[in-house]
Amino acid sequence: MPIFGTDGVRGLANGPLTADLALSLAQATAVVLGQGRSADARRAAGKRITAVVARDPRVSGEFLSAAVEAGLASSGVDVYDAGVLPTPATAFLIADIDADFGVMVSASHNPAPDNGIKIFARGGVKLPDVVEERIEHAMAGQKLQPTGAAVGRIRRFADAEDRYVVHLLGSLPHRLEGIHVVLDCAHGAASGVSPETFRDAGAQVTVIGADPDGLNINDGVGSTHLDKLAEAVLAHGADVGIAHDGDADRCLAVDADGRIVDGDQIMAILAVAMKDRGTLVDDTLVATVMSNLGLHRAMADHGIRVEQTAVGDRYVLERMNEGGFSLGGEQSGHVIMSEFATTGDGLLTGLHLLAEMARQKKTLAELASIMTVYPQVLVNVKGVDRSRANSDEGVSAAVAQAAAELGDSGRVLLRPSGTEQLVRVMVEAASAEDASAHAERLAEVVRERLSL
Numbered sequence: 001m002p003i004f005g006t007d008g009v010r011g012l013a014n015g016p017l018t019a020d021l022a023l024s025l026a027q028a029t030a031v032v033l034g035q036g037r038s039a040d041a042r043r044a045a046g047k048r049i050t051a052v053v054a055r056d057p058r059v060s061g062e063f064l065s066a067a068v069e070a071g072l073a074s075s076g077v078d079v080y081d082a083g084v085l086p087t088p089a090t091a092f093l094i095a096d097i098d099a100d101f102g103v104m105v106s107a108s109h110n111p112a113p114d115n116g117i118k119i120f121a122r123g124g125v126k127l128p129d130v131v132e133e134r135i136e137h138a139m140a141g142q143k144l145q146p147t148g149a150a151v152g153r154i155r156r157f158a159d160a161e162d163r164y165v166v167h168l169l170g171s172l173p174h175r176l177e178g179i180h181v182v183l184d185c186a187h188g189a190a191s192g193v194s195p196e197t198f199r200d201a202g203a204q205v206t207v208i209g210a211d212p213d214g215l216n217i218n219d220g221v222g223s224t225h226l227d228k229l230a231e232a233v234l235a236h237g238a239d240v241g242i243a244h245d246g247d248a249d250r251c252l253a254v255d256a257d258g259r260i261v262d263g264d265q266i267m268a269i270l271a272v273a274m275k276d277r278g279t280l281v282d283d284t285l286v287a288t289v290m291s292n293l294g295l296h297r298a299m300a301d302h303g304i305r306v307e308q309t310a311v312g313d314r315y316v317l318e319r320m321n322e323g324g325f326s327l328g329g330e331q332s333g334h335v336i337m338s339e340f341a342t343t344g345d346g347l348l349t350g351l352h353l354l355a356e357m358a359r360q361k362k363t364l365a366e367l368a369s370i371m372t373v374y375p376q377v378l379v380n381v382k383g384v385d386r387s388r389a390n391s392d393e394g395v396s397a398a399v400a401q402a403a404a405e406l407g408d409s410g411r412v413l414l415r416p417s418g419t420e421q422l423v424r425v426m427v428e429a430a431s432a433e434d435a436s437a438h439a440e441r442l443a444e445v446v447r448e449r450l451s452l
Contacts (some may be wrong), residue, residue: 004132006312010107010116013060017115019067026071026103028138029119032131033101034077042100052102052157054082054090056189056247059214060115065105068117072103073152075144082160084212086189086248088345089164091124095342096163098122106189106247109224112215124342126314165197168347171340173277174359176203181354182241184229185210186222190248194347198242201351202358206236218245223252223333223346230258240357240364242350243333249313250333251349255364263333264295266353268371270335271327272302273356279326279339280304286319286328288312293411293428298371311415313344374410375432377439379425384450386416389423398445402427402438410434414442423450 003009009025011017034049042049051072055061061084069079077100082093087104094102101121107114119127119135127135181203185191191210198205208228209221221228223243233241233254241254253261267285274280285299286307299306307323309315313334320328320338329335334344341348357364389395395414403412410429417424425442429435 003136006314007108008116008118010110010114012113013058013064013115017064017117019063022064022067022117023071024139025117025135026068027075027143028135028141029101029103030072030075030077030144031138031141032135033119033121034075034144048078048152049076050078050080050097050099052080052082052090052093052097052099053105054085054093054102054160055105056107056217057084057187057191057212057214058107058112058115058217058246060113061105064115064117068103068105069154073154075152076146076150077152079152079154080157080160081154082157084189085160085164085193086244086345086347087118088249088341088343088348089160089193091120091343092164092167092341093157093160094120094122094124096167104247108247108249109186109218109222109245112217112219126317126343161193165193165200167340168197168351169200171348172201172351172355174355176201176351176354176358179240179354179358180204180206180236180238182206182208182229182232182236182238183210184208184221184223184232184241184243185248186218186244186246187212187216188218188222188244188246188248190244190347194244194248197347198351198354201354203354206232206238208232222246223250226252226254226260230254230260234258240354242353244346244350245333248346249344251335251346251353252333253350253353253364255368257365259365261364261368262373263329263331263335264292265368265371265373266333266349267327267329267335268295268298269356269367270337270349270352271299271304272370274327275302275304281324281326284323284325286316286323286325288316288330289413289415290426291331292371292376293374294372317343374428374430375435376426376428377432377435379439379443380417380422381425381443381446381450382420382422383452384421384423384446385452386421386423386450388450389414389416389446392449394449395445398442402442406434406438410438412438412442414446421452
């Protein structure tokens with residue numbers, strides 16, 4: 001069974017994800033990414049192979065990152081240990097110091113007992129499937145075992161956070177004076193760097209969820225639990241709230257009245273602003289098939305084309321790279337601004353969202369009104385044969401009928417899960433009642449037609 005999932009290697013720490021696995025994975029990564037033409041050229045020029053390693057603050061990250069660093073150093077790779085930093089900071093630092101690759105130890109928005117290992121290639125880009133397969137194959141092969149002066153060194157990356165903060169501040173089109181923001185750092189990797197950066201950008205900052213103890217990451221806080229952020233915004237009379245997840249590659253927001261502003265709305269705001277500045281490449285936004293119909297309508301009204309991809313930020317990024325596009329993302333708050341980042345960056349997204357509030361002198365609610373959010377109902381139909389979801393005639397007929405009944409006022413999406421034996425039925429409509437009725441009706445057809 002493959003160990004790589006949709007976003008690296010992830011699992012219960014000391015369950016499937018052990019120190020031995022982390023060590024072996026690091027050694028195999030050194031074999032695959034520490035070899036080849038570019039690595040040979042570096043060695044010929046008298047340079048050593050280097051990697052950046054960082055982690056989020058969950059307790060298992062301490063032994064897993066130590067195992068990763070041991071595996072790399074024992075394979076002749078010099079390691080820059082960046083400590084606790086967000087995933088996008090790791091990706092940025094790899095490019096900034098021209099490292100050969102990097103590793104982030106994090107399970108993102110998952111609970112504390114889980115952990116994960118994400119590997120980035122030169123330039124801070126995610127690995128394609130074929131390279132992950134090569135690394136997995138190399139885990140069973142011969143390891144690199146240099147001796148003497150050829151073994152790798154592990155050193156503290158002392159100015160890692162400062163480099164990242166300077167990069168973020170340098171990206172801003174407008175400072176944030178006059179804005180009071182509540183930051184929810186999910187007791188995660190952004191707990192130190194996010195408040196510092198927003199303050200340096202000129203905002204008045206109130207912080208919640210920024211006391212990590214290794215066990216409380218994502219526990220009732222962060223981008224998957226927005227109620228506490230909404231309460232804090234109202235309690236402090238703040239203008240806006242920004243929520244990160246555990247590794248801070250996501251950003252969701254709440255307005256001054258505590259209403260949620262999701263990734264689709266954030267992308268709509270940024271897309272129009274970038275188009276006005278002439279930085280939205282080909283006037284195109286890249287989004288997944290799960291993005292709200294309201295996003296498509298709003299973008300059409302502003303002369304912006306929406307390119308659709310499968311669900312997952314890696315697919316968004318692939319399409320952005322193929323087309324050279326500058327903005328893309330997901331409803332969940334993974335927003336990629338390719339002029340400044342190679343992956344979703346929750347701090348970057350939040351800073352640019354607030355910069356638009358400051359530049360236009362508008363509230364977040366006013367900016368978000370650019371897009372009407374259509375009620376969206378998602379039903380997960382379990383215990384069915386997902387392999388027949390797109391080929392069964394009865395299911396296809398039911399989907400077509402629902403789409404015809406909704407017309408231009410709604411949308412239907414039926415999608416087999418990539419990891420579980422279930423089928424997802426998503427319906428958008430002008431009212432929540434219509435969306436729910438169509439979704440339940442389709443779900444019943446799926447149960448009847450695809451039952452195992």
